Amino acid sequence: MTEAQDISELEQNESAAKELKKLIRAKVESTIVKSARLEDSKIIEVENLDDYVYGHWMAFILISGSSVRTMLKVHFNGSTARAMLGTKVRRVKDPKALERMAMDFMKEQCNLMAGALKTAFNSAQIITGLSIPLVTRGFDEAVFSDKVDHSKINDVWKLSWPDGEIVCSSVTEVLQWGDFSSYVYEEEEEEEDGVFL
Amino acid sequence: MSEVLKLNINQENSQAKVEIIAAEGLRASHEIITVLEKCKSSSEHIIDQLPDLLVIMSVDGRILKGNDAAASLMECDPEMILNLNIFSVFQAETRNIMKSRISSLLKNRDIEQLQFELPIINKNGTQIEHLWTVSLFSQISERRGPLIKILGKDISKIKEFEKKLSQIFSAIPLGIFTVDSDGKIEWPYSLFTEYLLGQDKLAGSGLEEVLFEPIWDSLDSIEKTGAGQVVDCIGGDTLWFDMAKLHFPNEVKYVRETPDGIKPCWLGITYHPIVHENTIEKLMIVLEDRTEVVEARRALEVQREIENNKIKKILEIQNCSGPLLEVTFNDFDLLFPRMKTEIDEENYEKVTRTLHAIKGIARTAGFTDIEHHVHSTEDTLLTQLSANKVNKEWLEDGFNELKDEWNELRSLCFALSGRQHGLQIKQADYMEVLHELKELRSTLEPDARVHADKILEKLGGGQFAQQILLSTLEQRLAKQLKVTMESLGKNINLVFDWKDVEVIQSEILTFSEVFVHLLNNAIDHGIESPTDRQKLGKPETGTITIKAERAEGFIHFEVIDDGKGIEKQKIIDTAIKKEILNERQISKLKNDDDILELMLLPGFSTKEKVDTISGRGIGLDSVNDAVKSLGCNKLQIRSEIGKGTKFLFDVPLTTVD
Structure with missing residues (x-):
């Protein structure tokens, strides 16, 4: 392979990575905005990636296939999760039940985000599977996360709205760049609201 | 059904089976992960509820994890503790200490943990003592460098308790x-x-x-x-x-x-x-x-000693017969004032003789404390005399102590007998007055003296004009014999041969002194031990005879023992050894009488060891002085080796009023 070919491939990969970032951010944002009925939400870039403990809680899910592996994480505080549940839990008074429901809600967000992503990959003929979503303490990020690997697509951003904010992060490892050589993310029309509870 | 179709159906079934098995495996994995998630949640809950604060932070103090106690310290919701700085709860000084400790922990990785106390300031500005345990946090990822784990224990209550305890401890x-x-x-x-x-x-x-x-x-x-x-x-x-x-x-x-x-x-x-x-x-x-x-115990001991001493004195008084007590009292009444005069006149030779007399009387009466006290005073005084350095102040103090002891004995005796002199004056003063009156009496004309005698008799000062039988001394002398004889382990028979011989009342003390000394001398120096006597073919029991007979114009006295006699050469040797005489003077001695008379010189004693009985050489010297005071020329001595010794003196009748 010539040097010119190498450069061309690298450019293609960079382009694909950008598209993948767009895709992931879009699916995450649209899922959460719809589920939590967020208004006036916006994405804010996180400048300091070293702030790697982004929230007291962390919900995460793995989308994995032979071509790509993506870890999606949502970093949040309990109060934010409860606020996102909104009127759905207004009759629940027990704090423990409320917290459990909030955690389940965030797990479900992971499921929905991963499902949307999986569908998007499917459309591009990339077959993936989903893990179960988990919720753990945000500090675990500090203990278990690897050193930043620049061969992977790392992305962190903040989804902010007037009443709260969450931090989302993703680490995508493309195993077969060839499957994404011509991948371009296209915004889709809005779908029906997701159903939760 | 064709074979091909059957084969297809079998292939599809087996494919479905594989997928079902894979799906079941996946479900099982999901379930075990769910269980682990719950376990993790439970562990987190335990950490949250720890009573002590737990913080994991970056080296600059930024909190990455904190439990409920840590949130309480930081005064925030537990979910809002992230990224707060733990150092904010310290004052500048203590913050620097904390940073310094963390720094030393980072520098020396061999240190597993550091433990120290530092106070923090809460929102009310109150200082709260904490015990901190700081260590490096072991992490799988070291993505952001080392992390520090801090455990903080609120020890303010312990400190408060410690302070109270310390206050109590100090008090x-x-x-x-x-x-x-x-x-x-x-x-x-x-x-x-x-x-x-x-x-x-x-x-x-x-x-x-x-x-x-x-x-x-x-x-x-x-x-x-x-x-x-x-x-x-x-x-x-x-x-x-x-x-x-x-x-x-x-x-x-x-x-x-x-x-x-x-x-x-x-x-x-x-x-x-x-x-x-x-x-x-x-x-x-x-x-x-x-x-x-x-001090209280010692005071009690002193008190007990005093009381024991009193009891001892009471027993001594009770052991002493009435007549002997009477004679002893009379003798002391005369001797103490005499000694006072001698001390005042600084006539210390005489003081030693008076002390010796007091000692003899005390021993006869069985008053051991006085006897030993006098003996000790005598010892010191003789040492001072030989050094020609008599401490008069010490002697006066010693005299006063002796007199106090005697007065105490007399008070006890009066208390025991129920006798009161009736005058509201001290016993000691009463005796002083009596003595002065007796001194005055001697200066009076005969008629006035008779009158004075009657007054003195009424005051209890004794009988002055009357004569008294020498036999009144027998009980005392017998007691003296018994005491001395027993202490020396000798057997002696004392014979009094002075029937109806009288002397004047005022001189009976002097006679008493003379006989006590001569008796002691005979017991100590003269009579041999029963064993020695047996060896010599003598009776085991020795004999001492005190004899007095009235002759024309005088009374002749003899004190005779059948003991070992006096070795003349030993007297000569002693006189030379004690530098009483030199060789030249010795050579001038004419006969045995001259040699024996050496014993009457002050400081002479052939006995090498001094005891409370005799041996200081003041006995015979004192006796010689005493008989001279009775009007006698001198004390004479006759002695024969193996047969005994005789002391003789004649007291002229002219001295009797």
Whole structure:
């Protein structure tokens, strides 16, 4: 392979990575905005990636296939999760039940985000599977996360709205760049609201 | 169904089976992950609920994880603690200490953890004491460098308790401290320890240096041994300690500086082993100020001694017969004023003789305290006399003590007999007055003297004009014989041959003195021991005869013993040895009488060992003076080796009124 070919491939990969970032951010944002009925939400870039403990809680899910592996994480505080549940839990008074429901809600967000992503990959003929979503303490990020690997697509951003904010992060490892050589993310029309509870 | 179709169906079934198995495996994995998630959640809950604060932070203090107690310290919701800075709860000074400790932890990776106390300031501005345990946090990822784990324990209540305890500890009027295996005093100790020992900054000081060295000279040999074993017991077993502690000093005298000057204090010391697995790890020592107790005990002991002394005196009085007591009282009434005069006149030779007389009388009466007291005074006075340095002040003090002792004896005697002189004056003063009156009496004309005698008799001052039989002395002399004879282990028969011979009342004391001395001399120097007498073919019981017979114009007295007699050469040797005479003077001695007369010289005694009976050489000297005072020329001595000795003197009748 010539040097010119190498450069061309690298450019293609960079382009694909950008598209993948767009895709992931879009699916995450649209899922959460719809589920939590967020208004006036916006994405804010996180400048300091070293702030790697982004929230007291962390919900995460793995989308994995032979071509790509993506870890999606949502970093949040309990109060934010409860606020996102909104009127759905207004009759629940027990704090423990409320917290459990909030955690389940965030797990479900992971499921929905991963499902949307999986569908998007499917459309591009990339077959993936989903893990179960988990919720753990945000500090675990500090203990278990690897050193930043620049061969992977790392992305962190903040989804902010007037009443709260969450931090989302993703680490995508493309195993077969060839499957994404011509991948371009296209915004889709809005779908029906997701159903939760 | 065709074979091909059947094969297809079988292939599809087996494919479905594989997928079902894979799906079941996946579901099982999901379930176990769910269980693990719950376990993790439970662990987190436990950490959240820890009573002590737990923080994991970056080296600059930024909190990455904190439990509920940490959130409480930071005064925030537990979910809002992230990225807060733990250093904000410290004041500038304590913050620097905390940073310094973390820095040293990072520099020296061999340190597993550091533990120290630092206060924090809460929102009310109150200082709260915390015990901090700081260590490096072991993490799988070191993505952002080292992390620090901090455990903080609120010890404010412990500190408060410790403070109260310390206040109580300081207020306890006991010295309490512990000693480590090196024998060093440990901190903390009760502050009262410093007061009791009169030293400060005791921590780290050696026990022996602090406790025993200042009083080393006052310890007896057993206590010194015990003091050396106190520290040695640490590290030993309790059995050894229990045995050794019997020798430890347990009541010692210290000197303490007070605003009123240096005062002695008594410390009680108790030793308590702190034992672990039957080995003494350290000792707790408790010091107690026992000054008041010891002083009270000593006062009680003195009081007891006084009372015992009184009881002893009472017994001595009760053992003494009435007539002997009467004679003794009369003699002392004369001798004490006489000694006072002699002291005033600084006639110390005479003082020694008077003391000797008092001693003899006291021994006869069985008043042992006075006897020993006089003997001791005599010893000292003779030493001073030989050095030609008599301390008059000391002698006056000694005289007063003796007189007090005598007055006490007399008061007891009066109390026992129920006799009261009726005058509201002190007994001692009464006797002084009586003595002065007796002195005055001697200056009076015969008619006036008769009148004065009657007055003195009414006052209880004795009978002056009347004559008295010498036989009144027999009981006293017999008692004297018994006491001396028993003390020397001799058997002696005392014979009085003076039927109806009388002397004047005022001179009976002098006769008494003379006979007591001569009797003692005969018992001590003359009569041999029963064994010696047996060997010599003599009866085991010796005989001393006191004889008096009235002749024309005088009374002839003899004191005769059938003892060993006096060796003339021994007298000569003694006279030379004591430098009473030199060789030239000795050569001029004409006969045996001249040699025997050497014994009448002051300071002569052939007995090498001085005891309370005789041997100072003042006995015969004193007797010679006494007989001279009765009007006799001198005391004569006749002696024959193996047969005995005879003392003779004649008292002219002209001296009798």
